[in-house]
Amino acid sequence: MNRFSYTRASAVSEAIDQHRAHAAAAFIAGGTNLVDLLREDVAHPATLVDINRLPLRQIEATGDGGLRIGALVTNTAVAYDETVAARYPLLAKAILAGASAQIRNVATVGGNLLQRTRCLYFYDAGTPCNKREPGTGCSALEGVNRMHAILGASDQCIAVHPSDMCVALAALDATVHLAGHDGTRALPFAEFHRLPGATPHIDTNLRDDELVIAVELPRQGFAEHHAYVKVRDRASYAFALVSAALGVELDGDTIVRAHCALGGVAHKPWRDLDAEAVLRGRPLNAATVRGFADSLLREAQGRRGNAFKIELATRVIVRAFELATQRSFEEGAS
Missing domain, CATH: 3.30.390.50 (CO dehydrogenase flavoprotein, C-terminal domain)
Structure with missing residues (x-):
């Protein structure tokens, strides 16, 4: 694990400013994926910006009949929320199919969106991996690839996204709300994650200084079928x-x-x-x-x-x- 500095933010704007002020900074909330990446010598942030004090833990109705879920709401809180269970049971079931109860208790919505692949070569710093070190090659192409992609892959990477929650959010046509130095924007869920192409080390269309602040669900939740x-x-x-x-x-x-x-x-x-x-x-x-x-x-x-x-x-x-x-x-x- 590399040495890093630590700072804590109490407002979204403060978190963004702190991230911009430090080279190689990373936001940390539940840490259920980032801590693993640190321990396995995959991620090397110079600064961690703790965002757990940000006011992003609400689940609330939107004006057009949808639902807005703050980025720091835990997976457990989403899965057992009465409105989610009644109107978006697909999301609740997907969350409960993933991880363990202990992890769901601390894992956040924003972190779930940003978790990285569980490809064994990505986690093994001793093997070539274009996602971890661009230009070194993809060990999974001719290696152990039982868990790997059958759709949308490239000759640079055949890793898969590990989330259960994100599969449900994709089916529900969710929207991801982002905040950055230039203000806020909304990104359709289908445009949030990227296919590997020639840049498999870039997982999302999130800009360098942007922070996930919420996920919004539309009115239609397919509760009946x-x-x-x-x-x-x-x-x-x-x-x-x-x-x-x-x-x-x-x-x-x-x-x-x-x-x-x-x-x-x-x-x-x-x-x-x-x-x-x-x-x-x-x-x-x-x-x-x-x-x-x-x-x-x-x-x-x-x-x-x-x-x-x-x-x-x-x-x-x-x-x-x-x-x-x-x-x-x-x-x-x-």
């Missing part, structure tokens, strides 16, 4: 091999609209708006659901260790539709 399905190597405290967050709006047996995001398959939660658009007005049956899964995974590419994820993802999508709509979509079903 939703599912979060997570397949992992053990029943708890494990990252997803494949997960799916699904919200469906129905008119009888006709799909009005459906939002589906996948986790464990890409550098960011994976959605395909074109594939979702085809579902509108379609009958809810096995052919529709399986056709959607095929479309969503049409560009998937497996490697020696993770090719199984393509079929697994198909099954996870189908299972999510079954749980969300209480119907069966087995082969041959109408």
